[in-house]
Amino acid sequence: MNELKFLNRLVASLEKFPGVGKKTATRFAFHIVEKFSEEDVKAFIDALVSTKDKVKHCQTCHVLTEQDECEICQSPVRDHSQIMVVKDTKDVLSIEKSKQYNGLYHVLSGLISPLEGIGPDDINLDSLAKRAEDPVVKEIIIATSFTPAGETTALYIDKIVSRQGLSVTKIGYGLPAGGDIEYADELTLRRALEARKKI
Amino acid sequence: MNELKFLNRLVASLEKFPGVGKKTATRFAFHIVEKFSEEDVKAFIDALVSTKDKVKHCQTCHVLTEQDECEICQSPVRDHSQIMVVKDTKDVLSIEKSKQYNGLYHVLSGLISPLEGIGPDDINLDSLAKRAEDPVVKEIIIATSFTPAGETTALYIDKIVSRQGLSVTKIGYGLPAGGDIEYADELTLRRALEARKKI
Numbered sequence: 001m002n003e004l005k006f007l008n009r010l011v012a013s014l015e016k017f018p019g020v021g022k023k024t025a026t027r028f029a030f031h032i033v034e035k036f037s038e039e040d041v042k043a044f045i046d047a048l049v050s051t052k053d054k055v056k057h058c059q060t061c062h063v064l065t066e067q068d069e070c071e072i073c074q075s076p077v078r079d080h081s082q083i084m085v086v087k088d089t090k091d092v093l094s095i096e097k098s099k100q101y102n103g104l105y106h107v108l109s110g111l112i113s114p115l116e117g118i119g120p121d122d123i124n125l126d127s128l129a130k131r132a133e134d135p136v137v138k139e140i141i142i143a144t145s146f147t148p149a150g151e152t153t154a155l156y157i158d159k160i161v162s163r164q165g166l167s168v169t170k171i172g173y174g175l176p177a178g179g180d181i182e183y184a185d186e187l188t189l190r191r192a193l194e195a196r197k198k199i
Numbered sequence: 200m201n202e203l204k205f206l207n208r209l210v211a212s213l214e215k216f217p218g219v220g221k222k223t224a225t226r227f228a229f230h231i232v233e234k235f236s237e238e239d240v241k242a243f244i245d246a247l248v249s250t251k252d253k254v255k256h257c258q259t260c261h262v263l264t265e266q267d268e269c270e271i272c273q274s275p276v277r278d279h280s281q282i283m284v285v286k287d288t289k290d291v292l293s294i295e296k297s298k299q300y301n302g303l304y305h306v307l308s309g310l311i312s313p314l315e316g317i318g319p320d321d322i323n324l325d326s327l328a329k330r331a332e333d334p335v336v337k338e339i340i341i342a343t344s345f346t347p348a349g350e351t352t353a354l355y356i357d358k359i360v361s362r363q364g365l366s367v368t369k370i371g372y373g374l375p376a377g378g379d380i381e382y383a384d385e386l387t388l389r390r391a392l393e394a395r396k397k398i
Contacts, residue, residue, distance in 0.1 A: 003270045004263065006253045010246040016239060018230050030289060031217050032247065033254050033263060034308075040215060041251050045244050047209040048231065052240050054205045055232050064203065064232060071202045090229060 007033065060131070062107040062124045064089040072104060079103045081138040083131060085157060087111055087150075091143065091181040098189040103141070106131065111149035112156055118149075120156055132161035141196055142170040145180050158199045169196040206232065259330070261306040261323045263288040271303060278302040280337040282330060284356060286310055286349075290342065290380040297388040302340070305330065310348035311355055317348075319355055331360035340395055341369040344379050368395040 007029055014025035032041070057063070058070035061083075065071070072078055072092075082103025086092055092105050110123040132140060140161050144150035158168050171192040184192070206228055213224035231240070256262070257269035260282075264270070271277055271291075281302025285291055291304050309322040331339055339360050343349035357367050370391040383391070 004254065004265060006246065006249045006265060007263065009242070010250045013239070013243040013246050016235070017227050019226075026289070026292075027218075028216050029250065030263070030287075031215075033250060036215065036251070038251070040212070041247060043208070044212040044215075045247060047205065047212050048240060048244060050205045051209045051228065051232060052235070052237070055203065064206065064229070066203060066205055088229075090225070093225070 057107075057109075060127075061105045062109055062127070063092050063105055077102075080136050082141060083128075083137055083139070084141040084143050085128060086143050086181065087145065094182050094184065095143070095189060098186040100186070100190045100193050103139075108144075108153065111144060111147075112153045113149040116149075123153075125157070125160060128157065129160045132166060133163070135165070137166060140166065140168045141193075142168065142199070143181060143192075154199065168199050170199050171196045256306075256308075259326075260304045261308055261326070262291050262304055276301075279335055281340060282327075282336055282338070283340040283342050284327060285342050285380065286344065293381050293383065294342070294388060297385040299385070299389045299392050302338075307343075307352065310343060310346075310352045312348040312351070315348075322352075324356070324359060327356065328359045331365060332362070334364070336365060339365065339367045340392075341367065342380060342391075366397060368397055370395045 010029045010032065011022065011025045014020060014028045015022060017025070020028070036044070054066045055064050056066075058065045058068075058073055060069050060073040063070050063072070067074075079102050082101075083106050084095070084101060084103055085106045085108060086095070087108055087110065089107055092107060095101050095105075106124065106128050108123040108125070108128075110118055112118060112120055112123065128140075131137065140157065142154045142157055144153050154170055161168060181189075209228045209231065210221065210224045213219060213227045214221060216224070219227070235243070253265045254263050255265075255267075257264045257267075257272055259268050259272040262269050262271070266273075278301050281300075282305050283294070283300060283302055284305045284307060285294070286307055286309065288306055291306060294300050294304075305323065305327050307322040307324070307327075309317055311317060311319055311322065327339075330336065339356070341353045341356055343352050353369055360367060380388075
């Protein structure tokens with residue numbers, strides 16, 4: 001019964017999804033074969049191609065966007081004196097959903113983690129240091145997770161962005177230890193924002 | 200931040216996967232954008248297209264196959280006197296993996312379930328009744344799950360396939376109540392097969 005070579009190739013691709021093993025990938029593949037209409041498959045492929053083609057990182061804050069510079073960075077109604085530093089785009093989406101923040105963002109695309117071989121040069125820190133030099137910016141809010149990597153990154157950022165008139169704060173109260181921003185509910189995020197303090 | 204229209208289309212497609220909600224679909228979509236290489240995406244799309252194109256139901260037993268008739272139905276070394284009736288192709292894969300069975304299969308593609316509006320005409324029962332008329336067939340082994348739908352289907356099959364010289368059995372011992380064949384381990388499947396009994 002090793003005859004399903006096309007299906008097995010589909011399973012192999014689906015196994016590359018995060019947290020998906022052979023069993024789940026097989027379930028997905030069967031679902032695609034038996035339940036997806038021709039139009040479903042066509043829409044899926046179109047979305048894959050155009051997403052890979054159009055989605056890129058904002059040239060300013062590195063969030064995923066379909067323009068050269070994202071809507072948030074371009075927005076005149078956002079508070080350009082605040083920059084919140086987060087690990088990735090998912091964190092931006094979570095914070096935007098909570099509607100508790102009206103400043104700008106800076107997406108690191110990772111956290112400093114010597115154990116995983118990720119150093120300061122591997123994440124978007126240079127561009128953050130440059131943005132922090134702009135006198136318009138009054139506050140850098142560090143919203144990395146309460147993990148060793150998140151704490152290390154926060155301390156590093158505090159070192160590289162300090163200048164007269166710029167306060168560096170860190171969201172604090174509310175975010176559970178070891179917790180990822182992505183999974184925090186709105187109330188937790190509001191508390192964490194309200195209770196931010198100087199590093 | 201509703202600007203990611205291509206990404207959102209990809210999320211919408213991924214949400215059609217079984218057991219995948221918006222959060223998981225979003226995670227998958229970000230993973231594809233950030234971790235899939237051009238080749239990964241190309242291989243994925245190729246696999247999607249060719250799977251949809253080549254994978255179909257065996258004309259005899261209805262298992263998913265990439266030929267007109269599956270390898271099992273065509274095999275001269277399999278025991279053509281036994282037909283095991285299962286709900287879907289995943290069940291066939293599980294039983295094949297257990298290496299405890301050498302007969303043929305019949306895939307119903309569903310179970311009779313009045314509550315879900317699935318009647319006897321909606322699953323592959325006509326073709327089973329026809330196959331059962333062949334005097335080569337000596338035993339029909341019903342391997343539907345221990346659920347109301349599985350039991351109803353088993354009783355219905357017993358009614359439509361009975362003839363002189365044909366025994367209709369049902370796998371029994373070992374399969375936990377409410378359990379799906381797909382999740383049964385090899386030992387459980389062996390016990391269930393050994394302890395099959397006449398309905």
